[in-house]
Amino acid sequence: MQESIAQNEPENGTVKSRRKVWIAVLLSAAVIVLVVAVLEAAGVTSMLNRLTGSVTALFKDEDDSLTIVAVYSEDGQQSNFLRGAEMAVSRVNENDQGVLGRKLNLKTISEPVYLEDRGLETAVEDTLKLSGRIAKTKNLLAVVGHEWSDTAVTASSIYNLNDVLYFATHATADSLTNHSFDTVFALQPDNSTNSGVVATYALKSGLRRFIVLSDKTDYGMESANFFMASTTTAGADIVYRGYLSSNRQSTEQLLMFILDNQLFKRTDFDALFIVSSSLDATGDFIKSARELGLDVPILGMEYMFSSTLERLAGKKNMKNVAGVSLFDRDDISKDAQAFVSDFSGLYGQMPDLDAALGYDAIMLVRDVANKAGTTEPDKVADTLKIARYKTPFKGVTGPLIFDRNGLITDTEVFIVQHDGKEFHTVETYQIPTDWAKVSQNKLEDEGTLDTLPTGVTAPAEEQADQ
Missing domain, CATH: 3.40.50.2300 (Response regulator)
Structure with missing residues (x-):
């Protein structure tokens, strides 16, 4: 009996201890629930969740953009x-x-x-x-x-x-x-293709005497040289070869020379070909040329088709300004x-x-x-x-x-020309250009040019006619 009682005493102590633990756990849970409820009411938990997410994002890169x-x-x-x-x-x-x-x-x-x-x-x-x-x-x-x-x-x-x-x-x-x-x-x-297309369009339009102006960048020099080679090969004349400058006074002096010099007269050239890395210089030249009464066509490269150039020169001064473009806005x-x-x-x-x-x-x-x-x-x-x-x-x-x-x-590439209000596509050409296979009969019959410039095919619509 005594042995039994002695064996039961430890068991009763263990039960009491377990009850105390469970009571403590329940009380703790109740406290946690109460605290969370209070924090949520105050909007703190959502802030903590956002903060936790931000911290996690710092250590985990999920951006695969x-x-x-x-x-x-x-x-x-x-x-x-x-x-x-x-x-x-x-x-x-x-x-x-x-x-x-x-x-x-x-x-x-x-x-x-x-x-x-x-x-x-x-x-x-x-x-x-x-x-x-x-x-x-x-x-x-x-x-x-x-x-x-x-x-x-x-x-x-x-x-x-x-x-x-x-x-x-x-x-x-x-x-x-x-x-x-x-x-x-x-x-x-590239420049050889674009300048050749501009030359072909100019000659087809009956323009045969040119003033060629460029800046001294590789782009300007290369484009001008290709244009001159294309036009002179076809029997056209370069009346004057000069250089543009971004300096306002130099632009005015250049224009005054073109209008009043001992080498050639105003009636000795049909068009201007200008090429520069600077839209500001180009816009300034076009605006000044028109204000001084130079109303001949002004030809250029791909940068001519630019809303910035329109703004710099003024739309009315852009009349008869033409360039080459890969984009046909009239498409x-x-x-x-x-x-x-x-x-x-x-x-x-x-x-x-x-x-x-x-x-x-x-x-x-x-x-x-x-x-x-x-x-x-x-x-x-x-x-x-x-x-x-x-x-x-x-x-x-x-x-x-x-x-x-x-x-x-x-x-295809296009010649776009300004009418004083906006640009419109006036010619279409196919690339690559294969000069050796170009039929020139129609152009020669019209007396437009002696031969096509080296490197450019006839306009696409004329190829269809042939």
């Missing part, structure tokens, strides 16, 4: 190129589509303005540093832009070295695509008209070549990456090049087809 870097001029003017690119990025991200299911971001970076008074050595050095930083961008899908050929050619070497997709939207130098870079693409025809196709309508609705003005190139560059990157099924630069580049033989990509500027060197080909 892709980035396209757009490089533009830092001249302080609103860039239609960036507007077109931003519009395209918004469209790519509609309905959470993105690129291969990943959101697309647009990062804009400005580059210093490159003019003839800024040394080429300085421009190259600055561009090497800038493109080197860009190449290190996290989740970089592609780079688009660089406004000048000299900066674009320099940057292309860095992008190719770092296996970065680069779409040159503005550069037209022949040297951009003659290095056989794997990941570099030129979205515009009646569904995609082109939708782009024109959407852009003008967003920004209150008609799109120019810059806007179309910015838009097409982004949409092209999206389309080719989705087609390739990867963001690996080499595979995307290969997909884009072989598309020439399969299903070509098409943008608002037309077919986006590239040869093995990355130069745009198998498409």
Whole structure:
């Protein structure tokens, strides 16, 4: 009996201890419930949850979005190129589509303005540093832009070295695509093609005596030389070869020389061909020329089709100003008209070549990456090049087809001319240009020119007639 009692005593003590523990747990739970209720009433718990989520995000990177870097001029003017690119990025991200299911971001970076008074050595050095930083961008899908050929050619070497997709939207130098870079693409025809098209249009229009003016950049010199070679080969005359300057006084002096000199008279030339890396200098020249009574046609390159130039020169002074363009704003196709309508609705003005190139560059990157099924630069580049033989990509500027060197080909270019109110397309030409196969019968019958300039085919509508 005593043994039994002795054995029961420890058991009774254990039960009492367990009861105390359970009571303590229940009391603690009740206190916690009460505290949580009070905190929720005060809105503290939601704040703590948000804080906890923010802290967690610092240690867990969930952002797998892709980035396209757009490089533009830092001249302080609103860039239609960036507007077109931003519009395209918004469209790519509609309905959470993105690129291969990943959101697309647009990062804009400005580059210093490159003019003839800024040394080429300085421009190259600055561009090497800038493109080197860009190449290190996290989740970089592609780079688009660089406004000048000299900066674009320099940057292309860095992008190719770092296996970065680069779409040159503005550069037209022949040297951009003659290095056989794997990941570099030129979205515009080169200077030899563009200047040849302008020369063909000028000669077809009955213009045979030209004053040629350029700045002293590689772009200006190369374009002017190609234009002179094309026109003189066809029997035309260069009445005077001079140089533009961004200095206002020099522009006035140049115009006074053209109007009053001992070498040639006002009646000795039919048109002016001008080319400069500076829109300010070009706009200033056009405005001053018109104010001084020079109403002859003023011809130029692709940068002529610019809303900025319209603003600088004044629309009425732009009458009979013509240039070459990859973008036909009068195109009646569904995609082109939708782009024109959407852009003008967003920004209150008609799109120019810059806007179309910015838009097409982004949409092209999206389309080719989705087609390739990867963001690996080499595979995307290969997909884009072989598309020439399969299903070509098409943008608002037309077919986006590239040869093995990355130069745009198998498409159309247009001559756009201003009527004092806006630009309109007046001629269409096919590229690539194959001079040897061009029939010249119709042009020769009209007495327009002796031979077509080397490098340019007849207008597309005339090829159809032939």
